[in-house]
Amino acid sequence: MKRLSIATLLLSILIFNGAAPGKKEPLYRNPAAPTEKRVEDLLSRMTLKEKVYQTWQSYVGLNSNPNNAGVILDTIPLEIGSLIYLEPGPELRNSIQEKVMKESRLGIPVLFAYDAIHGYRTIYQIPLGQACSWNTDLAEKVSRVSAMESRMSGVDLVFSPMIDVARDGRWGRISEGYGECPYVNSRFCIAAIRGYQGDDLADHSHVAACMKHYVGYGMSEAGRDYTPSDISDQSLWETYLPPYEAGVKAGAAAVMSGFNTLNGIPTSANKGNIEDILKSRWGFDGFVVSDWCSIKQLVNQGIAETEKEAVRIAMNSGVDMDMGDNLNMEYLEELIKEGSVQEKRLDEAVRRILRIKFRLGLFENPYIDVTAPDKRYLLPESVAAAGQMADESMVLLKNDGGLLPLDRSKIRRLALVGPLCKDNVNLLGNWSAFGTAPDVTTIYKAVSDEFGEDVEIIYARGCGLDGNDESGFQEAYEAALKADAVVCCLGEDRMWSGENASRSTIALPEIQSRFLDRIASSGRPVILVLSNGRPLALSGMADNAAAIIEMWQPGIAGGKPVAGILSGRVNPSGRLSVTFPYSTGQIPIYYCRKNSARRGTQGLYQDITSEPMYSFGHGLSFSVFEYGDIHLSDSVITADMKIRAEVTVTNISDTDGKEAVLWYVTDPFCSIARPVKELKFFEKKMIRAGESETFVFEIDPLVDLGYVDRNGNKFIETGDYHISAGGRNATVKAVKRL
Numbered sequence: 001m002k003r004l005s006i007a008t009l010l011l012s013i014l015i016f017n018g019a020a021p022g023k024k025e026p027l028y029r030n031p032a033a034p035t036e037k038r039v040e041d042l043l044s045r046m047t048l049k050e051k052v053y054q055t056w057q058s059y060v061g062l063n064s065n066p067n068n069a070g071v072i073l074d075t076i077p078l079e080i081g082s083l084i085y086l087e088p089g090p091e092l093r094n095s096i097q098e099k100v101m102k103e104s105r106l107g108i109p110v111l112f113a114y115d116a117i118h119g120y121r122t123i124y125q126i127p128l129g130q131a132c133s134w135n136t137d138l139a140e141k142v143s144r145v146s147a148m149e150s151r152m153s154g155v156d157l158v159f160s161p162m163i164d165v166a167r168d169g170r171w172g173r174i175s176e177g178y179g180e181c182p183y184v185n186s187r188f189c190i191a192a193i194r195g196y197q198g199d200d201l202a203d204h205s206h207v208a209a210c211m212k213h214y215v216g217y218g219m220s221e222a223g224r225d226y227t228p229s230d231i232s233d234q235s236l237w238e239t240y241l242p243p244y245e246a247g248v249k250a251g252a253a254a255v256m257s258g259f260n261t262l263n264g265i266p267t268s269a270n271k272g273n274i275e276d277i278l279k280s281r282w283g284f285d286g287f288v289v290s291d292w293c294s295i296k297q298l299v300n301q302g303i304a305e306t307e308k309e310a311v312r313i314a315m316n317s318g319v320d321m322d323m324g325d326n327l328n329m330e331y332l333e334e335l336i337k338e339g340s341v342q343e344k345r346l347d348e349a350v351r352r353i354l355r356i357k358f359r360l361g362l363f364e365n366p367y368i369d370v371t372a373p374d375k376r377y378l379l380p381e382s383v384a385a386a387g388q389m390a391d392e393s394m395v396l397l398k399n400d401g402g403l404l405p406l407d408r409s410k411i412r413r414l415a416l417v418g419p420l421c422k423d424n425v426n427l428l429g430n431w432s433a434f435g436t437a438p439d440v441t442t443i444y445k446a447v448s449d450e451f452g453e454d455v456e457i458i459y460a461r462g463c464g465l466d467g468n469d470e471s472g473f474q475e476a477y478e479a480a481l482k483a484d485a486v487v488c489c490l491g492e493d494r495m496w497s498g499e500n501a502s503r504s505t506i507a508l509p510e511i512q513s514r515f516l517d518r519i520a521s522s523g524r525p526v527i528l529v530l531s532n533g534r535p536l537a538l539s540g541m542a543d544n545a546a547a548i549i550e551m552w553q554p555g556i557a558g559g560k561p562v563a564g565i566l567s568g569r570v571n572p573s574g575r576l577s578v579t580f581p582y583s584t585g586q587i588p589i590y591y592c593r594k595n596s597a598r599r600g601t602q603g604l605y606q607d608i609t610s611e612p613m614y615s616f617g618h619g620l621s622f623s624v625f626e627y628g629d630i631h632l633s634d635s636v637i638t639a640d641m642k643i644r645a646e647v648t649v650t651n652i653s654d655t656d657g658k659e660a661v662l663w664y665v666t667d668p669f670c671s672i673a674r675p676v677k678e679l680k681f682f683e684k685k686m687i688r689a690g691e692s693e694t695f696v697f698e699i700d701p702l703v704d705l706g707y708v709d710r711n712g713n714k715f716i717e718t719g720d721y722h723i724s725a726g727g728r729n730a731t732v733k734a735v736k737r738l
């Protein structure tokens with residue numbers, strides 16, 4: 001582990017008093033003064049070194065991300081801008097902050113940051129699963145829980161939401177975002193930002209949000225992490241940029257530049273994306289922080305010959321804060337003095353960082369009240385929110401013969417088999433912050449509690465998640481033979497997804513499909529329960545199960561919703577936010593593809609189907625929903641009109657259920673070829689048995705029917721536009737101004 005020289009650090013601990021005794025308080029210390037005036041006043045007082053140090057983010061505590069080698073600071077400089085805070089409580093933060101506020105010359109508080117991706121201690125569903133809930137109110141609710149736990153534990157900013165549109169399940173980080181659709185990522189990005197930031201960043205139940213990884217990281221070549229991505233300008237504007245634009249409009253405090261080389265220019269050295277689009281065109285006024293060592297990595301990527309050159313390029317590209325490699329601290333002052341980086345560029349970076357610190361109220365309230373852990377973690381309402389999200393995000397993929405919910409009159413014995421039955425670690429998912437396995441309810445416990453005394457549970461682990469040890473097969477097979485139905489719990493290790501977790505295939509390890517084969521040979525009805533952090537290729541498994549429940553990695557709720565779906569207590573309402581291919585060989589495969597040059601069977605695979613196994617938006621319910629016709633307020637429109645589309649959905653079953661209505665738009669003919677369909681709105685509602693609910697889509701023609709060109713300019717052309725929902729269609733004609 002390389003250590004910074006004490007001399008370098010000691011230099012930084014120069015203790016002056018910023019406001020000489022006897023003088024009136026400087027403007028920047030006046031909370032009643034406008035933020036921008038405070039920023040400018042403070043900036044004007046700062047030395048070059050103080051400004052450089054504000055752009056420095058290091059970390060304190062035990063580095064919990066094994067992918068990030070880093071240097072341990074011997075001493076924390078009083079002027080450092082930010083620290084990734086890896087301690088589970090505010091005490092260390094407060095002691096660092098107190099030293100900074102009392103001993104540094106200007107008393108600029110440190111901003112503490114952390115990766116609370118889907119919870120801090122109350123761990124809830126992974127983002128890919130959250131999107132399957134189609135319930136952005138719930139996403140906001142759980143984000144609010146994470147914000148409260150994070151802030152009360154000493155964190156001011158979370159490195160979330162991750163909104164990298166991804167269509168390649170081989171890429172482990174697909175688990176961290178909201179799937180394949182730019183619109184879904186946009187909606188959940190907004191929800192997360194609202195949940196994290198609330199309406200006042202200074203409130204200690206809120207945290208600053210940092211959208212990541214700007215931009216196009218989800219297109220990492222071959223699904224391998226850290227590889228380059230090649231994305232056309234057209235695709236950038238129609239797919240990868242929209243979630244970030246949505247987040248800027250929602251007021252995100254920060255953006256993280258990524259690792260990937262994008263079209264030859266690394267995203268942490270991409271002036272076009274950062275300065276021209278993010279800051280100038282969209283008016284983003286927060287700060288851009290590099291991803292971990294992504295400035296240093298510019299040397300690996302062949303953009304910079306030296307680390308100093310890397311700092312020059314990144315700074316001049318608009319990256320405001322350097323995470324993890326300490327290079328700004330080492331080279332930036334020299335670069336400024338030699339004129340390679342203009343001081344006004346440094347001023348702009350510091351301005352943005354200070355702006356967020358003022359908005360967070362760090363100058364007035366630099367310390368976090370120390371509370372007992374049980375006053376902030378796993379509060380009843382927090383646990384309930386995580387449970388609701390788990391309930392609504394699980395997806396019933398298959399239910400042949402209406403096997404589920406199980407007929408209690410016919411079930412005397414249930415076999416629970418498979419490596420994830422009694423697992424509570426992997427159900428936490430990756431990036432599980434300070435979540436702990438004991439917080440998680442296992443599937444075994446949940447099912448035992450759910451079916452109580454009158455059903456005998458027979459458990460057999462059967463096999464591991466991978467490897468070749470089949471010694472447990474027989475015991476599990478015999479358990480199945482004794483039972484009336486079998487719940488087979490398979491899936492992934494939580495570290496098989498997340499960062500640096502690419503896999504060459506999205507099929508589960510062979511031993512799992514062999515195990516399922518053996519269990520199916522018992523002839524008993526099998527319910528396959530899957531916990532995983534990516535879409536799976538189930539072609540070798542799906543036929544061996546009458547029912548399939550995709551539970552994702554639900555966090556502390558664990559198996560409770562699964563047990564509820566088995567018993568009927570939970571009516572599944574999840575729908576897929578990402579396509580489940582039939583096989584890895586089909587990747588990329590996603591709903592909003594563009595038309596092929598040929599129709600019919602031409603251009604299809606010769607060896608397997610070209611269709612996915614389970615499509616985007618697929619999900620079964622115990623209710624039966626019947627869609628009426630779509631009614632449009634107008635059938636002929638001009639670009640400046642608004643129109644309403646309405647559909648009434650009736651629950652014709654005897655089971656109350658929630659239904660997410662997904663509204664798609666198809667423009668069959670356009671000067672730029674468009675996807676076969678594009679999701680433009682969704683809404684989820686409870687529909688009581690026998691009752692109806694009307695769903696409305698307020699259409700803004702330019703936004704919802706129109707398209708975008710390779711320069712990011714939205715446009716709408718005349719012609720027919722098809723609106724669809726639930727298999728129903730209606731057509732509106734756009735004409736030139738009448």
Ligand code: GLC
Binds near residue numbers: 065067068159212292
């Ligand atoms: C990691 C990840 C990023 C995370 C950051 C800080 O390498 O790429 O998502 O927020 O470093 O841990």
